[in-house]
Amino acid sequence: MPRPTGIVAAALASAVAVALSSTSAHAFGEGNTKNNGESSAKGNAGGDGSLSASVSNIRITYVSGANGGGKQGSLGTVDPNWKPPACWYEPAFTPAGLRKFVDTDGGGDVGIHESWFGKELWTDHYRDGKPADNFDLRLPTNSSADGYKDYNLGKKGYFWRGVAPDPADPASWDCGRVMFWVNAGKLPNDPNTPTPKTLAEYAYNKVKVPETEIELKPQAKSTVNLPTWAWLDKGTFKEVKVRADLPNTGLWAETTAKPVALHLNPGTDDAETYPSSGNCTINDDGSIGTPYTKGNADKTPLCGIRYLRATNGQPYRLKASITWQITWQGTGGAKGDLPDGTFETTQDMNVQEIQSINR
Numbered sequence: 001m002p003r004p005t006g007i008v009a010a011a012l013a014s015a016v017a018v019a020l021s022s023t024s025a026h027a028f029g030e031g032n033t034k035n036n037g038e039s040s041a042k043g044n045a046g047g048d049g050s051l052s053a054s055v056s057n058i059r060i061t062y063v064s065g066a067n068g069g070g071k072q073g074s075l076g077t078v079d080p081n082w083k084p085p086a087c088w089y090e091p092a093f094t095p096a097g098l099r100k101f102v103d104t105d106g107g108g109d110v111g112i113h114e115s116w117f118g119k120e121l122w123t124d125h126y127r128d129g130k131p132a133d134n135f136d137l138r139l140p141t142n143s144s145a146d147g148y149k150d151y152n153l154g155k156k157g158y159f160w161r162g163v164a165p166d167p168a169d170p171a172s173w174d175c176g177r178v179m180f181w182v183n184a185g186k187l188p189n190d191p192n193t194p195t196p197k198t199l200a201e202y203a204y205n206k207v208k209v210p211e212t213e214i215e216l217k218p219q220a221k222s223t224v225n226l227p228t229w230a231w232l233d234k235g236t237f238k239e240v241k242v243r244a245d246l247p248n249t250g251l252w253a254e255t256t257a258k259p260v261a262l263h264l265n266p267g268t269d270d271a272e273t274y275p276s277s278g279n280c281t282i283n284d285d286g287s288i289g290t291p292y293t294k295g296n297a298d299k300t301p302l303c304g305i306r307y308l309r310a311t312n313g314q315p316y317r318l319k320a321s322i323t324w325q326i327t328w329q330g331t332g333g334a335k336g337d338l339p340d341g342t343f344e345t346t347q348d349m350n351v352q353e354i355q356s357i358n359r
Contacts, residue, residue, distance in 0.1 A: 053109035056163045057090050058199065058246050060206045063254060065240025071211035075204070075257065075324060075341030082339045084205040086171035087112060088194045091158035091248045092179060095151045098126060098159055102151075111135070111178045112162040125178075126151050126159075135176040145178050156184040158248055162192070187249065196330025199244035199253035201338065204326060207242050207257050209343050214262070214320045217292035221350045224310050227274065228349070229301040230264060230320070231289035237322065238286060253330030257341055261323040262288050262303065267316035267349065270309035274301050282322075307351040315348040 093101060101108075107117040114135060116122055124130040129147035136143060152159075160182050162175030175192045187193050214230050222228040237259040245252045262280040264273050280288050280303035289303030307316070321344035329335040 053112045053161055053163055054165060054167055056165070056202075057092070057248075058202055058244050060203060061243050061245075062208075063241040063243050065209075065238060065242075065257070072208040073211050073343055075207050075209060075343055077339045077341055078323070079339035084165070084201045085198050086166070086169045087162055087164040087175035088192050088198050089160045089162050089175060089177070089188055089190060090194060090246055091182070092161040093159040095153045095155060095157075095159075099151045099153065102126065110161070112164045112167055112172050112175055114176075114178055132178050134178050135173075145180065148181060152181055155181075157182055157186070158184070160188055194246055194249070194251055196251060196253045196332070196334040197328070197336060199246060199251055200255045200328035200330060200336070203242040203244040203253060203255040203328075204338055204341070206244075207240055207255065207324075207326075207341065209240055209257065209259075209322070209324060209341075210237070211343075211345060212237065213345060213347065214288075215291070216318075216347070216349075221352060222305075222307050223352050223354065224307055226297060227299070227301050227304050227306045229289070229292035229296070229304045230262075230280070231291050231301075231303060232262070232282075232287055233291070234283070234285035234287035237282060240324075251331050253328055253334075255326065255328045255338070257324040257326055259286070259322050260325045260340075263321045263323065264303070264305055265319040265321070266305045266307065267318050268307070268309070270307065271316075272306045272308070274304045274306070307349070309351070310353040311349075311351045315350045318347045318349045320345050320347070 102119055102122040108115060110116050110122075110132075114133075125132040125145075125147045127148070127150055129149050131144040131147050134143045134145040158181075159179045161179040162172075162177060164172035164175065166172065177190075180188070182188050212232065215232060217229045239256055239258040241254055241256045243252065243254045259282050261282055264278045264280065266273060282288050289301060292301070305318070321342050324341040324343070326338040326341055327335070328338060
């Protein structure tokens with residue numbers, strides 16, 4: 001039986017997936033997000049593997065912060081050129097787990113862009129020692145991967161496979177090797193071997209922050225030339241810490257998002273912000289600005305807006321974006337910074353022409 005490889009394999013995977021979903025014990029891309037934010041794939045963490053190379057073994061847990069309920073959202077990054085890792089390698093099967101997988105399923109991803117269907121392909125390479133095509137795009141030509149005898153039963157270690165959250169990303173082809181063996185306690189000698197930073201960047205993409213509406217006075221309606229105060233009470237924003245662990249490697253990382261600033265965009269050029277930059281500093285206790293109190297209507301707020309023109313049936317869209325400073329630490333004392341993250345909320349603001357004082 002010829003071996004489907006590369007783009008042909010990807011096309012075949014799509015065509016056969018429907019048939020497999022009704023006959024196989026698992027479905028392609030199987031995985032879930034638990035209530036505590038942990039991502040998992042059935043059987044992966046124990047080395048029993050899964051059908052899909054788009055499902056990672058990395059375990060995500062919230063150490064502290066936003067994942068306690070309420071509305072939440074994902075961070076955007078201030079660096080348009082940054083994105084999480086496109087692919088990496090990680091342990092997928094023990095020898096016994098691979099043998100069980102082949103005997104039970106006999107079809108699935110042997111690499112990110114290569115899928116084998118039918119037991120023969122798997123037994124040829126991992127049981128009987130026959131070589132297999134290895135589409136590693138970093139090599140001048142496609143190479144041949146040496147085979148294995150009896151799934152390496154009796155040896156300590158894992159078969160590693162490439163993982164790509166988005167296999168359509170062209171950069172995922174960097175992890176083009178078919179599944180390969182690594183002895184226990186070792187990491188592959190490969191540029192795409194995961195590192196603590198890999199896990200930190202993966203965790204960055206999982207951070208959830210609270211969708212908190214800024215306190216305004218006057219609320220939802222302002223008056224031309226009179227300040228609108230903006231503030232948050234202390235403790236409203238707290239740092240969020242997310243931990244990523246890759247089982248059977250000893251690798252881990254904790255990514256911390258700390259709120260550091262609020263930026264106000266009035267939604268119109270006919271307005272002034274306080275301060276003039278629109279950037280309101282978040283204090284150590286999590287507060288922003290100072291709350292409005294009776295008699296402050298004609299004073300200048302530490303954080304706020306002054307509208308210069310009234311709305312005419314269509315409210316201004318006031319945008320409030322929180323900047324989150326991102327740091328990480330991980331295995332062996334590794335640590336570093338990642339690009340700041342942002343999260344934006346939008347509120348309607350109506351502005352009236354009459355002169356009045358907020359009480």
